[in-house]
Amino acid sequence: MKLANSDLRRLQRRRTAVVFVLIAFFSVCLVSRLAYLQIIRHSEYSEMAVAQRMRPRVIDPQRGSIYDRNYKTLAMSIGADAVYAIPARVGDPQQTAQLLAPCLSLPAEEIAAKLQNAASGSVWLARKLTPEQAEAVRSLRLPGIYLVERPQRYYPNGTLAAHVLGITGIDNQGLEGLEYYYDEYLRGIPGRLAAESDAAARLIPGGDATYQPPVDGYDLVLTLDSVIQHVAETQIRQAVESTRSEQGVVLVMDPSTGEILACAVYPTFDPNNYAAYSVARRRNIAITDQYEPGSTFKFVTAAAALELGVASESRTFYSGSYWQVDGGTIRNWDGRGAGNITFRQALERSDNIVFAQVAVEMGPERFYPVIRAFGFGSRLGVDFPGEGRGTVVAPGEVRYGEKIRWANIGFGQGVAVTPLQLITAISAVANDGVVMRPRFVKEIRDSQGRLIEAFEPEPLGRAIGEAAAKRLQNLLRSVVANGSGSQAEVPGYYSAGKTGTAEVPERGGYGDERISSFVGYAPADNPVLAALVILYKPQTETRYGSVLAAPVFREVMEQSLSYLGVERRDAR
Numbered sequence: 001m002k003l004a005n006s007d008l009r010r011l012q013r014r015r016t017a018v019v020f021v022l023i024a025f026f027s028v029c030l031v032s033r034l035a036y037l038q039i040i041r042h043s044e045y046s047e048m049a050v051a052q053r054m055r056p057r058v059i060d061p062q063r064g065s066i067y068d069r070n071y072k073t074l075a076m077s078i079g080a081d082a083v084y085a086i087p088a089r090v091g092d093p094q095q096t097a098q099l100l101a102p103c104l105s106l107p108a109e110e111i112a113a114k115l116q117n118a119a120s121g122s123v124w125l126a127r128k129l130t131p132e133q134a135e136a137v138r139s140l141r142l143p144g145i146y147l148v149e150r151p152q153r154y155y156p157n158g159t160l161a162a163h164v165l166g167i168t169g170i171d172n173q174g175l176e177g178l179e180y181y182y183d184e185y186l187r188g189i190p191g192r193l194a195a196e197s198d199a200a201a202r203l204i205p206g207g208d209a210t211y212q213p214p215v216d217g218y219d220l221v222l223t224l225d226s227v228i229q230h231v232a233e234t235q236i237r238q239a240v241e242s243t244r245s246e247q248g249v250v251l252v253m254d255p256s257t258g259e260i261l262a263c264a265v266y267p268t269f270d271p272n273n274y275a276a277y278s279v280a281r282r283r284n285i286a287i288t289d290q291y292e293p294g295s296t297f298k299f300v301t302a303a304a305a306l307e308l309g310v311a312s313e314s315r316t317f318y319s320g321s322y323w324q325v326d327g328g329t330i331r332n333w334d335g336r337g338a339g340n341i342t343f344r345q346a347l348e349r350s351d352n353i354v355f356a357q358v359a360v361e362m363g364p365e366r367f368y369p370v371i372r373a374f375g376f377g378s379r380l381g382v383d384f385p386g387e388g389r390g391t392v393v394a395p396g397e398v399r400y401g402e403k404i405r406w407a408n409i410g411f412g413q414g415v416a417v418t419p420l421q422l423i424t425a426i427s428a429v430a431n432d433g434v435v436m437r438p439r440f441v442k443e444i445r446d447s448q449g450r451l452i453e454a455f456e457p458e459p460l461g462r463a464i465g466e467a468a469a470k471r472l473q474n475l476l477r478s479v480v481a482n483g484s485g486s487q488a489e490v491p492g493y494y495s496a497g498k499t500g501t502a503e504v505p506e507r508g509g510y511g512d513e514r515i516s517s518f519v520g521y522a523p524a525d526n527p528v529l530a531a532l533v534i535l536y537k538p539q540t541e542t543r544y545g546s547v548l549a550a551p552v553f554r555e556v557m558e559q560s561l562s563y564l565g566v567e568r569r570d571a572r
Contacts (some may be wrong), residue, residue, distance in 0.1 A: 013160040022469035024517030044155060055497030058463055060151050061188030062447065066165060066179075068226040069261075069442055070447030073156055075165050075179070075271075077172070081134035082127040087370045090115050096142050100125065103136040115144075125172050128152050153179075155271045161229050163265045163284040164222075164384075164440060165275040165446045176282060178440060181385050185444055185452075188217035208260055218452055223259035223441040228252055231559045232264035236533070239552045243516075243538035249286045249419050250547065255427035255530045257457040260382075261560075263287075279557055288386040290416040293533075294502025295350045295545070296519045297412030299476060300425060302347055305358045305465045306468040311343045311524035313475060317354040319346065326403035330356045330411075333501065347475050349484025350499060352411040359410025360403060364395035367406065371386050373463040373562070374425040375435055376417055380460070391416040412502060413510075423532040425463070426497070426519045429476070430527035433469035434459040488518055488550035490558045492568025496524040497553070499545040504537065518549040522557050 065561040066075035083104065090096050091359045097112035104111070104126045127150060129137070134147055153168040166177015176184030191214030232250040252262035263286050269277040283289070306312035320337040325331045332338075332352045338345070348352035359367055371377065377392035392415055398405045408414040420438055428435040437458040444452040464472075476496035479485045484499045497520015503510035516538055521530035533549040533556070539550065562568075 008233075057192030059212075060212045061173065061190055061214035062151055062216040063153060063168070063188060064186040064219040064372055064447070066186075066220045068161075068222050068223065068224045068229070069259075070225065071221065072226045074161055074222070074226065075153065075155050077151040078154045079149040080127075081129045081131075081137075081147050082150045083125045083129060083134075083137050083145065083147055084122050085115055085125055085146070086122050087115055087117055090141050096145065099140055099142065100137065100145065101431075103133055103140070104129075105133075113468060114201055153271075156344060157226070158272065159268045159270050160226065160233065161224055161263070162268050162271050163282070163286070164224065164263050165271060167271045167282070176385070177284065178222075178384065181383055182441065182444075184221055185218040186220065189215040191215075191559070216447040219445045219447065219449075220441050222443045223254075223261060223439055225261045225268070226331055227563055228556075228560045229262040229264065231563075232262040232556055233266065233268070233359055235552050235555050236264050236266045237268075239533075239548070243535055243540045245519070245535040246537040247285065248536065249532070249534040250552070251419055251423045251532045252556065252560065253423050253427050253438065253530045255430035255527050256436070258424070258427065258438045259442065259457070260440055261529070262556075263440075282343065282456065284384070284386075286419040287382065287384050288388050288418070290388045290390045290418050291515060291536075292413055292502050292505060293417050293422055293517070294412040294500040294515065295352075296422060296498050296500030296502075297415060297519050298347060298350060298355050298410075299408045299429065299472065299498045299519075300371060300374055300376070301355050301359055301367075302470050302475060303374070303429065303464050303465070303468065304367050306471050307370060307464040308362055308366055310362050312357055313342065313344045313471065315343050316340050317343065317346060317351075317357060319351050319353045323353045323356060324525050325356065325360060325407050326401055328401065328404035328407070330404075330407060344475055344478055347498075348479050350386060350484050355410040356407035357410075360407050364402065364406050367409075368392070368395050370463065371409075371415075371434070373461060374421075374428060375460065375463075376415070376421055376425070380420065380424055380438055382420060383440050383455075387420070388418040390418050390421055412500065413418045419532055419534060420520055423530055426521060426532070427474055428463045429469055430496075430521040431469075432466045433462050433464040435463050473524065476520065480520070480524075484544075485518065485520065485550055486544060488520055488553045488557075490522055490554050490561070493522045493557065493561055493566065494524040494569075495520050495522040495554070495557060496527075499550060501543060501545045512524040514543040516543055516545040516548040518545050518553045520553060522561060523566065528564065529557060529560055531560075 063077045065073060068074055093112050093115035096115055097108040101108040101110050117123055138147060151172055160319055164177055166179040167175050167177050169175050174180040175493040192212040232252055236248040236250045248266045250264040253260055265286055269281050318340055330353055371392055376390050379387045379389055405414050424438050437460050439455055443454045446452055479498055480489050480495045485497055488495050488497055500517040502515040504513040516535045519532045531553055533552045535548050538548055
């Protein structure tokens with residue numbers, strides 16, 4: 001059945017109207033969508049478009065320098081080439097990787113994986129290149145491979161003060177030592193350069209660019225004196241090598257301020273090539289590690305006895321061939337008794353039995369607070385990472401055999417200290433009983449030399465009264481003048497101090513290894529420097545601290561005091 005012409009026209013008009021409505025509907029939707037994108041979300045998409053075109057680049061700041069107390073440079077930043085790639089511009093990633101691998105001493109597969117990362121605008125391939133490596137890469141003239149200069153940490157004196165300075169990582173960040181502890185001051189604030197680029201990372205002519213300059217890091221001025229540090233390192237190296245010791249430590253401190261003038265650990269390492277050394281080799285054991293001090297701890301026992309009135313210089317004690325207490329037996333280091341001797345003579349000859357008797361007479365309740373007042377058993381708050389606490393048992397903590405434990409503590413066994421704690425304690429004696437906080441950093445300055453922060457000497461408290469400290473100073477001078485510390489005497493400077501030969505604990509007892517040490521200060525009547533010398537496990541026939549460590553103390557003191565211009569006096 002055929003439609004009439006009028007019906008056909010109506011059907012056509014209806015179809016046309018439907019098509020028009022559909023077109024109008026989709027047009028309205030499209031316009032609405034465009035309006036939504038172009039008007040309502042205009043700012044958002046504009047920012048996204050700019051972000052896609054802008055290629056940000058971090059501008060590294062100059063890491064702050066580190067100086068000794070006399071402004072001799074110990075650590076600095078210098079320019080070093082780094083190589084990066086823009087994957088979109090690299091023609092053949094595999095071939096490029098093969099050519100770069102020998103220049104960078106990296107596996108070709110590792111380089112190829114980075115070059116094939118098309119999603120990345122740029123990627124670092126290697127940093128801190130040697131001049132030879134940089135020249136080799138430059139000579140290849142590879143598309144998409146670029147060199148740029150970045151700051152690199154450099155230690156101009158090699159191993160000098162390496163255990164104090166520490167190390168920095170590949171991104172110039174502090175990893176160990178003062179580089180780590182003061183990283184937020186040293187590292188500075190990175191800058192930023194952003195410029196419009198196309199998808200192939202090519203700059204768009206006339207495109208926008210923004211630049212935020214970096215802020216260089218602050219400089220550190222240390223308490224260390226590089227000359228005294230060099231003296232300490234030289235002497236401990238010679239001592240460790242000649243005695244075939246496992247390790248050695250020398251610490252030098254200004255007893256009136258707590259400033260550390262030298263901190264030498266041997267064997268040492270070169271921070272310019274730290275990856276060639278083990279983590280243990282880089283550990284600053286003078287700050288972090290504890291050990292049983294042996295007879296050097298007797299000056300602490302003497303300090304407590306004088307402060308508490310338990311002993312005087314002239315009080316007489318009996319030292320037999322052995323002394324039994326609380327089921328244990330205590331003997332002298334030489335296996336002999338001295339008979340009736342004064343407290344002064346007991347300190348001069350480092351008599352174990354007398355100091356055990358004194359410790360038992362004081363009792364833990366009175367002895368313990370004096371030990372803690374010197375700073376043992378807790379951190380001193382030195383500005384260095386990983387400071388050790390040491391170990392001091394509190395009264396009542398030993399359930400069985402407490403009396404014999406405290407008798408042993410009286411002559412330096414059964415207590416553990418860090419080298420830093422021991423030199424801080426002897427410095428307190430030299431400082432008339434006042435304990436000073438040890439410090440490595442004296443000042444913080446900006447890159448223009450302006451002072452940002454200065455650290456003043458900080459007393460931590462009084463360990464003993466001034467009168468007791470003066471009496472102990474007299475006794476420690478007598479140890480050098482008349483007793484076991486004779487080889488620590490410095491002509492014209494009159495040293496004071498205490499020797500130590502400690503047994504090394506192992507498997508719940510003590511083995512055959514020894515730790516030889518001497519701690520003291522000079523001049524005895526007006527202390528300028530305090531020093532501690534430790535030789536760990538010397539392999540010599542004679543291992544006494546009086547024989548091995550005291551001469552090292554003498555050499556360090558004599559050279560350091562002479563360098564500082566301290567006047568010598570005639571022998572008396």
